[in-house]
Amino acid sequence: MSLERIQALVSHLRARVAGAKGSAPASSVPRATALELLESMLLARHLDVAAHQLRQAGLGHYTICSSGHEANAVLGRLTRVTDPALLHYRSAGFQLERARQAGTGDPVRDILASLVASTEDPISGGRHKVFGGKHLGIQPATSTIASHLPRAVGLALALERRRKLRLSAQEPPDALVVASFGDASLNHSTAQGALNAASWVLHQNLTLPTLFVCEDNGLGISVRTPEGWVQTRLAALPHLEVFSARAWELEQVLLGAEAAVRYVRQTRRAAVLHLSCARLLGHAGSDVDTTYRSPAELEAVLERDPVTRAACWLVERGLASAAEVLELDARLEREVTLKAEQAGAWPRLTSRAAVMAPLVSPVPLDHAARGAPPLGSAPEAPQTLAQAINGALAGALDTFPEALLFGEDVAKKGGVYGLTRGLLQRGGPARVFNTLLDEQTILGMALGAASAGLLPIPEIQYLAYLHNAEDQLRGEAATLPFFSQGAYDNPMLVRIAGLGYQRGFGGHFHNDNSLAVLRDVPGLVVGVPARADDAWAMYRAAFGMMREARRVVVMVEPIALYHQRDLYEPNDGEWLAQGAPSVPAADPLRARVYHAQGRDLTLVSYGNGVAMSLRVARRLQQEHGKSCRVLDLRWLVPLPIADVLEHAGATGRLLIVDEARRSGSPSEALAAALLDAGSTVRAARVCSADCFIPLGEAAHLVLLDEDEVYAAALQLLELPPSPPTPTPETHG
Numbered sequence: 001m002s003l004e005r006i007q008a009l010v011s012h013l014r015a016r017v018a019g020a021k022g023s024a025p026a027s028s029v030p031r032a033t034a035l036e037l038l039e040s041m042l043l044a045r046h047l048d049v050a051a052h053q054l055r056q057a058g059l060g061h062y063t064i065c066s067s068g069h070e071a072n073a074v075l076g077r078l079t080r081v082t083d084p085a086l087l088h089y090r091s092a093g094f095q096l097e098r099a100r101q102a103g104t105g106d107p108v109r110d111i112l113a114s115l116v117a118s119t120e121d122p123i124s125g126g127r128h129k130v131f132g133g134k135h136l137g138i139q140p141a142t143s144t145i146a147s148h149l150p151r152a153v154g155l156a157l158a159l160e161r162r163r164k165l166r167l168s169a170q171e172p173p174d175a176l177v178v179a180s181f182g183d184a185s186l187n188h189s190t191a192q193g194a195l196n197a198a199s200w201v202l203h204q205n206l207t208l209p210t211l212f213v214c215e216d217n218g219l220g221i222s223v224r225t226p227e228g229w230v231q232t233r234l235a236a237l238p239h240l241e242v243f244s245a246r247a248w249e250l251e252q253v254l255l256g257a258e259a260a261v262r263y264v265r266q267t268r269r270a271a272v273l274h275l276s277c278a279r280l281l282g283h284a285g286s287d288v289d290t291t292y293r294s295p296a297e298l299e300a301v302l303e304r305d306p307v308t309r310a311a312c313w314l315v316e317r318g319l320a321s322a323a324e325v326l327e328l329d330a331r332l333e334r335e336v337t338l339k340a341e342q343a344g345a346w347p348r349l350t351s352r353a354a355v356m357a358p359l360v361s362p363v364p365l366d367h368a369a370r371g372a373p374p375l376g377s378a379p380e381a382p383q384t385l386a387q388a389i390n391g392a393l394a395g396a397l398d399t400f401p402e403a404l405l406f407g408e409d410v411a412k413k414g415g416v417y418g419l420t421r422g423l424l425q426r427g428g429p430a431r432v433f434n435t436l437l438d439e440q441t442i443l444g445m446a447l448g449a450a451s452a453g454l455l456p457i458p459e460i461q462y463l464a465y466l467h468n469a470e471d472q473l474r475g476e477a478a479t480l481p482f483f484s485q486g487a488y489d490n491p492m493l494v495r496i497a498g499l500g501y502q503r504g505f506g507g508h509f510h511n512d513n514s515l516a517v518l519r520d521v522p523g524l525v526v527g528v529p530a531r532a533d534d535a536w537a538m539y540r541a542a543f544g545m546m547r548e549a550r551r552v553v554v555m556v557e558p559i560a561l562y563h564q565r566d567l568y569e570p571n572d573g574e575w576l577a578q579g580a581p582s583v584p585a586a587d588p589l590r591a592r593v594y595h596a597q598g599r600d601l602t603l604v605s606y607g608n609g610v611a612m613s614l615r616v617a618r619r620l621q622q623e624h625g626k627s628c629r630v631l632d633l634r635w636l637v638p639l640p641i642a643d644v645l646e647h648a649g650a651t652g653r654l655l656i657v658d659e660a661r662r663s664g665s666p667s668e669a670l671a672a673a674l675l676d677a678g679s680t681v682r683a684a685r686v687c688s689a690d691c692f693i694p695l696g697e698a699a700h701l702v703l704l705d706e707d708e709v710y711a712a713a714l715q716l717l718e719l720p721p722s723p724p725t726p727t728p729e730t731h732g
Contacts, residue, residue, distance in 0.1 A: 002052050002063065002281055002282060002285045003049075003052040003053060003056055005280075005281055006045075006048055006049050006052055006065070006067060006280075006281060007049060009045070009067065009280060009302075009305060009307075009308075010045065010046075010049065010329075010333075012302065012305070012308060013045075013305070013307060013308040013311060013329070014326060014329065016308050016311070016312055017308075017311045017312060017315060017322050017325050017326055017329075018322055018326065019322075020311075020312040020315035020316055020322050021315070021316065022315055022316055022317070022318040022321075023316060024313075024316040024317055025317070026317055026318055027251055027313075027317040027319065029250075029251055029254060029317075029319070031319045031320070033077075033254075034250070034310075034313075034314050034317075034319045034320070035314070035319070035320060035328070036077075036097075036100060037073050037074060037077060037097070037250065037310070038307075038310050038311060038314060038320075038325070038328070039328060039332065040070075040073040040076070040093050040096040040097045040100065041070035041071065041073050041093055041306065041307045041310055042307060042311075042328065042329050042332050043092075043096050043107075043108060043332050043335075043336065044066045044067075044070045044073070044092035044093045044096060044307075045066075045067060045070060045307050046332055046333050046336040046337075047066075047092055047108065047111050047112070047115075047336055048065035048066060048067050048092070049333075049336070050112060050115070050336050050337070050340040051063050051065060051115050051285075052065075052285060053340065054112075054115055054116055054340060054343065054344075055285055057344070059116050059343065059344045060115045060116050060343075061115070061116070061117055061129065062114070062115055062129035063284045063285030063286070064089050064090065064129075064283065064284045065090065065092075065281060065284075066090040066091065066092040066093060067279075067280040067281050067305075068090075068217055068247070068277050068278040068279045068280040068281075068301075068304075068305065068306065069088075069090040069091070069093070069215055069217070069247065069277050069279075069306075070092070070093040070247075070306050070307050071093065071247035071248070071250065071253045071275070071277070071306045071310070072088075072090075072091055072093045072094040072180065072213070072215065072247075072275070073093030073094060073096060073097040074093075074097075074250070074253045074254055074257045075094055075097075075178060075180075075211075075213060075257055075261075075273075076093060076094035076095065076096065076097030076098040076100075076101075077097045077100075077101070078254075078257050078258055078261045079098075079176070079178050079211075079261060080101065080137070080172075080175070081098060081101050081102050081135070081136060081137040082137060082171045082172055082175050083137060083171075083175050083176050083177065083178055084137055084138075084139060084155055084159075084171070084175070084177050084178075084451070085098070085136075085137055085138045085139070085177075085178045085179070086138075086139050086141045086148040086149075086151060086152050086155075086177070086178075086179045086180075087131050087132075087138060087141060087178075087179075087180050088180040088181050088182055088213075088215055089131070089141075090182075090215065091131045091180060092111060092131070094131070094138075094180075095107060095111065095131045095132075095133075095136065095138060096108075096111075098133075098136045098137065098138060099133075099136060102133075102135050102136055104135055105122065105133070105135065108335060108336055108339055109339050110122050110123075110133070111131075112336075112339055112340055112343045113126075113343065113346060114128075114129045114130065114131075115129060115343070116343045116344065116346060116348075117129070117348060117349070118343065118346035118347060118348055119346075119347045119348060119349060119354075120346045120347065123138075123140055123483070123484055123485070123487070124140060124483045124484065124485065125349070125358075125485045126348055126349045127349070127355065127358075127482060127483055127485075128140075128142055128483050130142055130483050132483075132484065134484070134487040134488065139151075139451065139480070139484070139488050140480070140483045140484050140488070142475070142479060142483060145185055145188045145190055145191075146181040146182075146185035146186070146188050146190045146191035146194070147188075147190045147440075147471055147472065147475050147476055148179060148181075148476065149179055149181060149190055149191050149193075149194030149195070149212070149444070150190060150193060150194045150197070150440050150441050150443065150444020150445070150447070150448075150472060150476075151444050151447040151448045151451065151472075151476055151490075152177050152179035152194065152210055152212075152444075152448065153194050153197050153198055153201075153208065153210060153441065153444055153445065153448060154444050154445035154446060154447055154448020154449050154451075155177050155447075155448030155449075155451055155452055156176070156177040156208050156209050156210040156270070156448065157201070157208060157445060157448065157449065158448050158449040158451070158452035158453075158454055159171060159175055159176075159177070159209060159452060160206075160207045160208070160209070160268065161404070161430065161449070161454065162452060162453070162454065164430050165401065165402070165430055165431065167401065167402055167453075167454075170452060170453055174209075174265050174266075175209070176209040176210065176211055176261070176264045176265050177209060177210045177211070177448075178210075178211045178213065179210065179211070179212055179213070180212075180213035180214075180215055181212070181213070181214060181215070182214070182215055182216070182217070182220070183214060183215070183216035183217065183218065183219075183220070183225045183229075183230050184219070184220025184221075184223065184225065185220075186214055186230060186233060186234075187220075189440065190440055190471075193438050193440045193441050193444075194440075194441065194444065195212065195237055195240070195272075196237075196436075196438070196441075197436060197438065197441040197444075197445075198210060198212070198237075198239075198240060198270040199237055199238040199239050199240055200436050201270075202238075202239035202240070202269055202270060203238060203239055207268035207269065208268070208269060208270045209264050209265065209268045209269070209270070210264065210270040210271075211260055211261060211264045211270070211271055211272075211273060212240075212270065212271070212272045212273070213272070213273045213275055214230060214234065214272060214273070214274050214275065215247075215275050215277050216230045216274060216275065216276050216277060217277040217278060217279035218279070219279050219283070221283045221287060222283075222287070222289070222291075222292045230274060231244075231274065234272050234274055237272070239269075239270075240270055240271060240272055241260075241263055241269070241270075241271040241272070242271070242272045242274060243256050243257075243259055243260040243263070243271060243272070243273045243274070244256060244273070244274040244275075244276070245257065245273070245274075245275055245276070246276045246304075247275050247276060247277040247278070247304075247306045248278060248304040248305065248306045248309045248310075249309065249313075250306070250309070250310040250313055251313070253275070256273065256275075257273060257275075260272075260273040277306070278301045278304035278305065278306070279301070280301060280302065280305055311325050311329070356522075357485075358481045358482045358483075358484070358485050358486045359481070359482060359522050359523045361545075361549035361550065361551060362486065362549065362550060363548045363549045364549070365525065365545055365549055365551070365589060365638070366587055366588075366589050367548070368544045368545045368547075368548035368549035368551075369540075369541035369542075369544045369545055369587075369588045369589055370541075370544065370587070370588065371544045371548055372540045372541065372543045372544030372547070372548075373399055373540075374395070374399075374540065375391070375392050375394075375395025375396055375398075375399060375536065375539060375540050375543070376391060376392075376394055376395030376398055376399070379391060379578070381578075382532070382573070382576035382577055382578050383532040383576060383577065383578070384532060384562065384563050384564065384565060384575075384576060385529065385530070385531055385532055385535055385557070385558070385561050385562050385563075385564065386417060386418060386419055386562040386563055387532065388529075388531075388532035388533070388535040388536055388577070389419055389495075389529070389535050389539065389557065390418075390419055390420065390421065390422070390423070391536070392535055392536055392539035392540070393405060393419075393420065393423055393457065393539070394422070394423060394426055396455075396457065396539070396543060397423060397426055397427040397431060397432070398426070399543075400455050400543070400547075402453065402454045402455045403427075403431065403454075403455040403456075403457060404431050404432075404433075404449055404454055404455065404456050404457065405420065405423060405427060405431065405432045405433075405457045405459075406432070406433050406434070406435050406442070406445065406446075406456070406457075406458055406459070407434070407435055407442055407458050407459030407460065407461065407495075408434060408435055408436075408437050408442070408459070408461055409434060409461065410423075410432065410433075410434060410459050411424045411429070411432055411433050411434045412424055412434075415459065415461075416461060416497070417497065417559065417562050417563075419459075419495075419497075419557070419562070420432070420459070438469075439460055439465050439466065439468045439469035439472075440468065440469040440472055442458050442459075442460065442469070443458060443460075443469050443472035443473065443476075443477070443494070444472055444476075445458065446458040446490075446492045446494070447472065447476055447477055447480075447490045447492070449492075450489070450490035450491050450492045451480075451488065451489075451490050455491070455492070455493075455543075455546060455547065456492045456493075457492070457493045457494075457495060458492065458494055458495070459494075459495045459496075459497075460494065460495070460496045460497075461497060462496075462497055462498060462509060462510055462512065463496050463497065463498025463499065463512040463513075463514070463556060464498075464508060464509045464510070464512040464514075465509070466496055466517070466518075467514075467517065470517050473494070473518075473521055473524065473552065473554075474517075474521045476490075477490055477492070477524075477552045478521050478522055478523045478524060478552065481523070481550070482522070482523070486550075489550040490552065491545075491546040491547065491549075491550045491551055491552060491553075492546065492552055492553070493539075493542050493543065493546055493553045493554075493555065494552070494553070494554045494555070495555050495557060496554060496555065496556050496557065497557050497559050497562075498512055498513075498556045498557065498558070498559065499511075499512070499513050499528075499556065499558045499559065499560065499607050499608060499659060500512070500513045500560070500608065500659060500688065500693055500699065500703045501558075501559075501560035501608050501659075501699075501703060502559045502560050503560070508692040508693050508694070510559075511559075511693040511699055511703075512693065513659055513660045513661060513688055513693065513703070514660065514661060514664070515556070515636065515660045515664070515665065515666065516660075516661075516663075516664030516665070518554055518556070518636070518637065519636060519637055519664075519666065519669070523551065523552065524551075524552055524553075524554060524637055525542070525545055525551050525552070525553045525554070525635070525637055525638070526553075526554045526555075526556065526635065526636045526637040527541075527542065527553065527554070527555050527556070527634060527635050527636070528555070528556045528557075528558065528606045528607045528633075528634065528635075528636060529555065529557065529558075529634065530558065530561060530606065530607055530608075530610045530611070530632055530634070531561070531575060531576075531577045531610075532576065532577035532578070533577040533578060534577075534592060534632070534634055537588050538555070538588065538634060538635075539555070540588070541588035541589065542555060556607070556636075558607040558608050560608055561575075561607070561608060561611070564611070567611055567614060567615070568614075568615060568618060575611065589635055589638070589640065590634075590640050590643055591604075591631045591632060591633050591634060591635075591640040591643040591644065591647075592631070592632040592634055593629060593630070593631055593632075593643070593647065594614060594617075594629065594630040594631075594632070595617060595627065595628060595629050595630060596629060596647075597627070597629075598617070598627040598628045598629035598630075598651060599627050599650075599651060600620075600626040600627055600628060600651055600653065600717060601617075601620070601626060601628045601629070601651055601653045601654075601655060601713060601716060601717055602628070602629045602630075602631060602644075602647045602648045602650070602651045602653065602654050602655070603616065603617060603628055603629070603630045603631070603655050603657055603709075603713070604630075604631045604633060604644055604647075604648070604654060604655070604656050604657065604670065605630070605631070605632065605633070605656070605657035605658070605659075606632060606633040606634065606636060606658075606659075606666070607659055608659050609657040609658065609659045609704070609709075610630065610632045612657060612704075612705075612706050612709055613630045613657050613709065614630050615706060616628075616706055616709045616710050616713055617629075617630050619710060620710075620713060620714075620717070623722065624714075624717070624719055626717055626719075628651075628713075629647050629650070629651060631643060631644060631647055633666070636666050639666065639669055639670065639673070641670075641673045641677075644670060644673065645673070645674070645677055645679060648674070648679065648681045648683070649679070649681060652681055652682065653681065653682050653683070653716045653717065654674070654681050654682070654683040654684075654716075655683070655684055655685070655686070655709070655712055655713055655716055656670050656671065656683065656684070656685035656686070657685075657686055657704070657709050658685060658686065658687045658688075658704070659687075659688055659703065659704050660687060660688060661687065661688055661689065661690050661691070662687040662688065662689065662690050663690050665687055667685040667687055670685075671683065671685060682716060684712050684715070684716055686704055686708050686709055686712045687704060688702060688703050688704045689701075689702040689703075710722070
């Protein structure tokens, strides 16, 4: 049905062009410009035909077509290859016209290769159907919910920020960012957040050279956009200039788009182009739109076909004869058909290793971690975890001129827990700054800044707040190198205050021990520093992995350990450490081992569990004469499995002490690793409950405690249970 419908569109175009006559007033649009734009639009249409034919033949995989949206070719022409573009999935016209500017490659073959998931696709290498290409200045975007818009805002900010910091420019000084999306996506929180962030920036008289393009065809699959809603919603955006054009009137699109591009380029302020389009087919090949669109509606939509209208417009304005247009159409059809017939034989991905290749760092993680320069001078005295993180961040600002530190409250206040205190004075307001309260925007700004060659260090104030924006890591950060074969990346270091045991200020938003969402994102590196010397070594390693291995690194900082000073007894100062850049880091991705000669039991933990395990180990030594090793994993992705197996094997008994929820926790992966290795070690795990963390003392009813750890250790050691020993009231 869909193939017949799109073939009927081609027949309709030819019939209308054959009957067109040059009777209308002449146009000011140059003949060459009009013909080239029509060529790109016709190619887009024939590529849509090929998409349906390939799908019908079992060779193609993607039938979300550009039909009705081909006029975005105008934006491909009016913007430059040096203007970064993040595009809606109906943007064949844009890519074809950008390719004309670039003058390299074969854009028809490139798009066909993406349709059949061939490794010949120069952007994703057969991993997905995306528009893009480094040589075209188009970053691949796979989202259907506008999740690329926060990145676009961040990228525009970064273009301006690089110049402000006097870093070498990657684009011309008048470059802009263009980001397109559909009318249904306008209602999504990612779009609303990005547009709100743009208004927020402009309200402060800051520059933000972004052209948002809303391609409005009035439908979100089968759900109709209420009449006038897009215009009303866009008009309500503060400080954003709105331009509009009808996609089926080529000259109007040229005028409207030219005005919008000129405005953004000259004023360095964001604007929106509302491009009214007509969806001529179903949403995709599997969508039978005749079940929710009447014949009369489809007939009316046909009259707004931008390709037919543009072809007839050329003839009517005397820019081309009907014979010339029909000949152009026939020639382009032959070109697409010939290449589509060859596409079935183009190579595909044939191995797991090939699919995963972009997730493998160009520089091994351990090598990159060792290769980072020291972060500042050694502190004069032992430090808390908070002091060490602050020192490491200060060292990063001193060491890397491209480093940016931002988030809610990080500037003058220095963060909720004082972790960034004094860094505004050190780095200046262009490098250390507050953002609006929107985690999607914070991470999107980081993604854009990283894409522009900066080193962003965004802060998410609490782990629970990440869940509002986790798709910016999963669907945007992790997928960019994957769907561009590493041509694009966005290395950054995300700081998140998290985990449980915080006193005096709790509840499930401020005590969150859910780590599963971070552990299942391919390509992410996740660390949990527990004390000062670990923080120095791990942050230095993180910057190495960012800069050399081009990775997204997430540091989950245990809130309850930020200011802890004591370990065994009040005022013993045993949790303080000399957090110096000279900390040995021969292999900073390894676990840290305490009491490496312990013979009877190995306790493996991270974060708050490390101090618990050390106290339990001392108690076992004092009360039962048992010597225990304690491993601080430090890195939850990738897990230091080899270290765990080595030390568990040395004692023959392993207790995994996991403060996260029992389901989806790192302990599950460690238990599976023992099974995979065929280990005969006797093992057990203790975790927190599968429960949200309540307020006040009730939190300790669901969080793992030392008595549980001690009882499990006794059971593994086949010792009789002991009465619980009260935990000292003050460890920090």
